[in-house]
Amino acid sequence: MEPWKNTMKKKRRPTRRPVRLRCSVKNYDWGILGHNSKVARLFALNSGSDIDPAKPYAEFWIGTHESGPSYAESGSEQPLSLKSWIAEDPSVLGEKVLDKWGADLPFLCKVLSVQKALSIQAHPDKEMARVLHKLHPSVYKDDNHKPEVALALTEFEALCGFISLKELKDMLRTVPEIAELVGMADVEQILLVGEQHENGKQNTDLESMFSRLMLSSKETISKMISKLKRRLNLEKKKRQLTVKEQLVLRLENQYPADVGAIAAFFLNYVKLKRGEALYCGPNEPHAYISGECVECMATSDNVVRAGLTSKQIDVQTLLSMLKYRQGAPEIMQGVSMNAYTTRFVPPFEEFEVDCCDLPQSASVVFPSVIGPSLFLVTAGKGRFDAGLAEDDVVTEDDDIVEEGEVLFVPAHTKISITARSTELQLYRVGANSTFFKDL
Structure with a gap:
């Protein structure tokens, strides 16, 4: 029996109600300083903490990975990690996700604020990830691959793949x-x-x-x-x-x-406009140079570096795993889902991303899906409706979301959101819709 199946006997009341998350921050030296950083602002609003003007804020992590876990506001005295919260009632993931990936989210979401270039790097495929994790578990923290997509919040510069x-x-x-x-x-x-x-x-x-x-x-x-x-x-x-x-x-x-x-002479230089996206598959060389983005990926923290970094480098491993495919990478424009929402569907089954810009008083519906979702509000204020049963007690404040707030939304939950500010900007991350179609 899978370990997570034992947790199905737990007595926590099954819920379709979204749960608010408190998320982690990384202060790497390539981050943007203090109040100029979107990561700093989101983290301060999410956690209720102050921004240190002298500190670089690099990454805002949303998910279950042990390198930067999120915590559920579950009402208990002790903070409960999102992974532990899910383990108490894995049905929140939906049957298909649970069967495929176990009692864990298959995706991880971050916001990046990049002042100085990140390393020349690549992420291993699943086979290489298993080998590296077994050999060097303190460096390669898990045995998963890490395909990823970066959606530009500002003008965003990157290197990706080899030139033609x-x-x-x-x-x-x-x-x-x-x-x-x-x-x-x-x-x-x-x-x-x-x-x-x-x-x-x-x-x-x-x-x-x-x-x-x-x-x-x-x-x-x-x-x-x-x-x-x-x-x-x-x-x-x-x-x-x-x-x-x-x-x-x-x-x-x-x-x-x-x-x-x-x-850098060997790699494609890419400049994204806000609303455009770039994806990097396993073993693809890349480096982010400047700007801010929402980054989504499979749940992993495996990075093999070879330059532009003060962190550990492993040139031999990087060279052994690289794909030497040549030509410009695809710039993703996304597919319009409705008047306000654009969906980005990379060729990886673990995740897809919806970007939503709601003008004041406008409303949008995110239909019920058979997997879980993460919602991140990056600007503005609004009200959400999760279609709760009548016996759920909800105050008006419970339904308000604003910049810096993050919600975990269980499977089979329809979400309606109405903007209350000049503009509400949010992102939804979920398992790739093509994954459900293929089953």
């Missing part, structure tokens, strides 16, 4: 420092490869070049970057530097003599 063959050739022609490291014989061979050439050969060349860069000694990289900076500082007196050249100088200024700054 055409861009790779242009880079080798215009960045002599990399051409020198790779070796002119190899460069000439790559420049002769036709666009119609079989993809495997292109990927082998790319993998060889990128690995050579990432495995270079610190001394080699330091000299390479000094040479690059000297050249670009001279050239910018005569011409406008390219966007990628300017970015590499920005990254090197944040992380001096770091190989990650040079690695």
Whole structure:
């Protein structure tokens, strides 16, 4: 018998009523300082705490992962983690989610405030995650994969995936420092490869070049970057530097003599507008550069890093697991569900995200679904109706939601929300609707 099935005998009254959550914050050094950070504001409003103007606020975590658990406002004297609250009555997840993932949420939601670039990184697939967790459980905290999607709250910059063959050739022609490291014989061979050439050969060349860069000694990289900076500082007196050249100088200024700054030449540079999204699958190289976003992912905290960070790096593992697929990543615009709601459905069964902007006095209905949901209010104030039975005692204050509030909504619960402020902005995260269709 699965361990969670024993909890079905617990006597907590079954509920369809949403429960409010108190959530966790991370103060990593790449976060945005104090009151300028959306994460700081959301956490302060969610927890009732003050904002420290001198502290960076990086991530606001919503979910059950042990690295940043949320707590249910259950009325008990001792705070009860959301994971423990779910374990007392796993039926809140719905039968399909429970059968697939056990008594836990399959998804994790965060808000990120990025002042300084995050690491060049990738997340392992399930097979690699199991291996890494078994070998290094203190570093790789779980055995799950971590596909993710970032929905821009502001203009948001990122690196994601490898550049196309055409861009790779242009880079080798215009960045002599990399051409020198790779070796002119190899460069000439790559420049002769036709666009119609079989993809495997292109990927082998790319993998060889990128690995050579990432495995270079610190001394080699330091000299390479000094040479690059000297050249670009001279050239910018005569011409406008390219966007990628300017970015590499920005990254090197944040992380001096770091190989990650040079690695940016190999990756696609993406700038999202508010309301656009980017997804990264397992083993996809990426780095977030600046801006604020709502980030959703499978429930995992596994990250393999190789540059632009003060945290532990594992270059060999990263290189062994990377996908060397080339070309620009897809920018997701979402699908309109109604006049106010846009849905983002990435190709992962663990999660999907609804983004809702409600003008004053407007209402929207989130239909009952057969899995659980998390609701995050990022701006404004409104009132929600969960279609409760008549014997549920509810005060008007119980029905009010505003910026910084987070709700866990059990399966089979319809939610209606009406904006009371100038505009109400919220996000709903749930298991991917395609997962239910496939069953």
